Amino acid sequence: MKYISLALVTLSLLCSSQAQAQLFKKIKNKVERKIEQKVDQQVDKEIDDVFDGEKKEKKKRKKKKKKSSTTETDETSENETITTPEVGFEAYSKYDFIPGEKLVAYEDFSNDMVGDLPQKWNTNLSSEIVTINTTPGNWMRIGKGVGIYVFSEIPSDIPEDFTLEFDIIYDFKPDSWAFKRHLNILLSDLADPNTYMSYHDQGKNYAKIGLAIGSGSGRGIFFTKKTPNKGLNLSSKSYPVSFSKEGTAYETIHISILKKGTRIKVYSNEEKVIDIPRATESDILFKTIRFESEITTENEHFYLNNIKFATGVKTSDRLFENGSYQAHGITFDSGSANIKASSYATLKQIAQVMKANPDTSYKIIGHTDNDGSDSVNIPLSENRAIAVQKTLKKEFDIDSSRLQTLGKGSSEPLSSENTATAKAQNRRVEIIQL
Numbered sequence: 387m388k389y390i391s392l393a394l395v396t397l398s399l400l401c402s403s404q405a406q407a408q409l410f411k412k413i414k415n416k417v418e419r420k421i422e423q424k425v426d427q428q429v430d431k432e433i434d435d436v437f438d439g440e441k442k443e444k445k446k447r448k449k450k451k452k453k454s455s456t457t458e459t460d461e462t463s464e465n466e467t468i469t470t471p472e473v474g475f476e477a478y479s480k481y482d483f484i485p486g487e488k489l490v491a492y493e494d495f496s497n498d499m500v501g502d503l504p505q506k507w508n509t510n511l512s513s514e515i516v517t518i519n520t521t522p523g524n525w526m527r528i529g530k531g532v533g534i535y536v537f538s539e540i541p542s543d544i545p546e547d548f549t550l551e552f553d554i555i556y557d558f559k560p561d562s563w564a565f566k567r568h569l570n571i572l573l574s575d576l577a578d579p580n581t582y583m584s585y586h587d588q589g590k591n592y593a594k595i596g597l598a599i600g601s602g603s604g605r606g607i608f609f610t611k612k613t614p615n616k617g618l619n620l621s622s623k624s625y626p627v628s629f630s631k632e633g634t635a636y637e638t639i640h641i642s643i644l645k646k647g648t649r650i651k652v653y654s655n656e657e658k659v660i661d662i663p664r665a666t667e668s669d670i671l672f673k674t675i676r677f678e679s680e681i682t683t684e685n686e687h688f689y690l691n692n693i694k695f696a697t698g699v700k701t702s703d704r705l706f707e708n709g710s711y712q713a714h715g716i717t718f719d720s721g722s723a724n725i726k727a728s729s730y731a732t733l734k735q736i737a738q739v740m741k742a743n744p745d746t747s748y749k750i751i752g753h754t755d756n757d758g759s760d761s762v763n764i765p766l767s768e769n770r771a772i773a774v775q776k777t778l779k780k781e782f783d784i785d786s787s788r789l790q791t792l793g794k795g796s797s798e799p800l801s802s803e804n805t806a807t808a809k810a811q812n813r814r815v816e817i818i819q820l
Contacts, residue, residue, distance in 0.1 A: 484644075494693075521636070525555065527689050530681045530685075534584075551642045554689065555638055564602070564683045574588060574592035575591045592672070594608070606625045606630070608623050648663065649664075675695070733774070740778070752770035752794065754812070757809070
């Protein structure tokens with residue numbers, strides 16, 4: 387009996403050991419599966435993190451690339467650097483104003499003393515040279531009263547075809563009330579612009595472009611044609627933003643006027659606001675140009691600067707009739723090779739000629755005025771020539787191999803005088819057919 391009991395106890399312990407072993411084995415397997423599952427999850431997470439990180443990095447790089455593509459410039463050598471104002475060029479893509487080839491008169495008041503009446507102007511009222519803290523340069527300020535202003539360098543026997551440009555600023559809120567705030571440009575058959583200086587709108591025949599930001603007399607850009615034959619008279623009005631209630635004080639507005647034959651076109655910045663085919667009659671020749679103002683409120687002013695009068699208005703087919711073209715319509719930021727967006731129309735016209743003559747090569751030559759030394763002016767003129775070459779390629783797909791470049795600084799001036807007009811004539815891009 388004793389041996390039987392011992393055997394039963396031993397059997398029981400053996401069974402228990404086997405059960406525990408099986409239990410331990412199950413636990414071990416479960417733990418191992420848990421560990422493997424945990425490891426798998428961790429590996430999956432790390433793999434996901436890698437791919438997510440790459441995705442995020444790609445997105446980050448893509449975003450950075452997209453951002454940089456709107457701001458980066460073509461960085462090659464110093465002589466080939468060009469900052470193309472793409473947004474500006476887009477705005478000016480429909481701008482077709484091209485200034486005349488021969489710059490006759492230019493005024494930036496750089497030779498006038500602040501506080502003085504400008505030397506080359508005649509007026510019946512008053513004006514003075516001032517500076518504006520938001521805009522560089524000297525400006526002619528025009529205030530309250532009825533004024534006539536004559537720029538003596540504009541000839542008294544103007545040709546049939548010409549261009550006139552200027553910058554204008556006003557210092558008042560355009561939505562504030564005023565009976566009159568006008569600045570007019572009068573093209574007339576007056577033999578002498580200095581006659582009848584107390585009266586506006588003089589001449590038997592005239593065309594008047596009026597810039598108005600009044601209230602009682604309206605806002606906008608006006609055009610008026612007057613002839614002895616009342617049946618041929620006409621008037622029109624445009625509403626550019628700059629001359630509306632939504633305009634901005636101290637904003638520089640560029641006005642461009644083209645007269646070719648009987649046609650007159652007027653632009654406010656890049657926008658064409660007036661285009662009249664019979665703005666004058668074919669048998670009428672305007673002889674003079676003058677500015678006229680009327681401001682009825684105290685301490686409100688117009689400011690004028692960068693006045694350019696040019697002749698030699700050419701169509702594309704006559705652009706290189708003498709073998710070369712003086713492209714005064716290609717302009718740059720001061721001391722820079724950055725082409726101004728307003729140069730678009732001139733560049734486009736040049737590109738059209740180049741495309742029409744695919745077997746012809748051209749030399750682009752940059753010229754500066756004599757301000758500064760050769761060590762500055764020659765590299766600057768070279769950079770400007772290269773900037774034109776690169777822009778013709780980029781914007782108009784002209785093969786660069788057809789375009790040679792050269793910078794001559796101030797070594798080949800068109801004028802040897804030391805006047806604002808002479809300096810403006812000498813600052814140019816010359817393009818020669820080879």
